[in-house]
Amino acid sequence: MNIGVPSDDTNAMTSDLVLATAIRSGDRSAMAALYDRYSSIVYAVALRVLQDTGAAEDVLQDIFMQLWRNPGAFDASRGNMAAWLAVIARHRAIDALRRHRPESDLENVVVSVETDLAGDADRSRTMDKVRGALQAMPLPQRSALEMAYFEGLTHSEIAEKTGEPLGTIKTRIRTGLLCLRKALAA
């Protein structure tokens, strides 16, 4: 089974479904197409968290190999492939950072994103919005969010590091995420 990757962004979400279906049937070219589309996101997130190219590459390899072995882990009808892979990459990278056995089973993560991220143009627009929302956040809020997300610190670790109360850190992280959602919905 050979399939092509549509260049038209409007077909990209459909193409994700087609790719996922083809991968289920063992189509290696579909796996290569999926890698070409999303490897940059996975690698960038892993590298941001791990700050180590070799470790980020291992996370990249690990995630796509698991997707190949268990393509049913991603249900394209309920999730967004780009966001799902980004979350998986972040979780795996945090696991590696904490030197834990991987806890983030592919099947345990359901991601709900209304925005279409399958096309290059869609992702580019979304990235601009997210960066704009982060820039617009108060620094303590943005800092708490990034420490939790990219450094894998728990809220108590953040509280200890910043000297802020636990409840404050919790609130900052949650409101930071809600700000992002609101900015993307606008």
Next chain:
Amino acid sequence: MSEHEQFAEDLALYALKALDGPERQALEKHLEVCASCRRELELLRGDLGLLALSTAGPRPPARARQRLLSAIATETRPPVAALPSEPGQRSSWAAFAWPALRWASALALVLLCFGLLRQNSALQQNVASLRAQFAAQANQLEQANQVVATLRDPDAMKIELVAADNERQPRGKAIYQLRNRSLIFFASNLPPLPPEKIYELWLFPADGGKPIAAGLFKPDTRGSATVVNPPLPQGVAAKNFAVTLEPESGSHESPRGTPVIVGVGE
């Protein structure tokens, strides 16, 4: 503060995998029963996915692509036919159990198919055997019908061969099978019936009991007649047969008229 508000901030930390201890356990217990919080968790994870998109960095090295493609080229796996029915919150038990259940289901289906194929093959053999039996019985029935039709056909030529110096005397032949209560009788050279008279065949039981009526009949113009399988009681062995001339009306339960022909034994 409502229960949802109480867990709202913990949900964000949980999505980040930054919640631990008793708070994490309490939230996971709540998630098991709260669809609203599970939905919010999915949305928060979506937010985290968007946050990841703020990350800019170098593209992965080309060797990473080659490494992946080489790995999947050497690793074969069976195609996965179906989507997972519930990709959301699965326990670690489910993560292990689902693949096993899929394989077990596939194995069960293979065994079922194998069993059905064998059953189908056996049924086809049975059908073929029954068809052969039916064809053989139909053939036997056809032959029997032809025999009976020939015997009973008034237009069939019936010639009895006797000694050259013998006179044409009334004759009869009874063929009786006790097991099936089957009796075939045919007669020839019977005298024409007088008015209001009829011939009657009698079975004389071997136990010496009274004769049993075995059929009324009228011969054709050449004096020939046939009686086939008249109603008879079960299990009556025959000692002899006889034909009498009886009144056409009235009771026929016991012979009253003149014997015309009587059996002489085999």
